[in-house]
Amino acid sequence: MSYREHIKIDVVIKSDVLDVDLISYMGGFDQKGIDEKKARLFLLAYLDVVPVLIQEYSTDKENELWxxxxxxxxxxxxxxxxxxxxxxxxxxxxxxx
CATH class of the missing domain: 1.20.5 (Single alpha-helices involved in coiled-coils or other helix-helix interfaces)
Incomplete structure (x- = not known):
């Protein structure tokens, strides 16, 4: 998926846990060290991306689009x-x- 200045973020669910693929990521965090990149991507996924997906899903359900x-x-x-x-x-x- 792409999100804001992030060209490619691969988010997967492994064993009921959200994971982000650091290798395939392309975007604004590429110049960061591996630990900072990993931390920022996880924060982005949990604090921005997932809430947006949940909100969109809820809105679609309410509007009977889902x-x-x-x-x-x-x-x-x-x-x-x-x-x-x-x-x-x-x-x-x-x-x-």
Missing amino acids: NTERYVEFIMDVADTIAKKIDDKKASIERLS
Whole structure:
């Protein structure tokens, strides 16, 4: 995802814990040392990004924009994104062979 001056932030949930991928990150914290970069990214994720996502979800639910049909669209989009990443990785590996 991109957010403000941050071009790419990969946020994942691992074992019910929010994690940020430092290696794939691109943005305003790139010039920081690894510890400061990690701390700033976690603060950004927990204090800015997650609350915005929760608020948007809540607003959509209140406005009845998030329903079963929208959920199915969301899941299909996630599936398509995952499939594309797998295909890209597979193609990358095949080029190396």
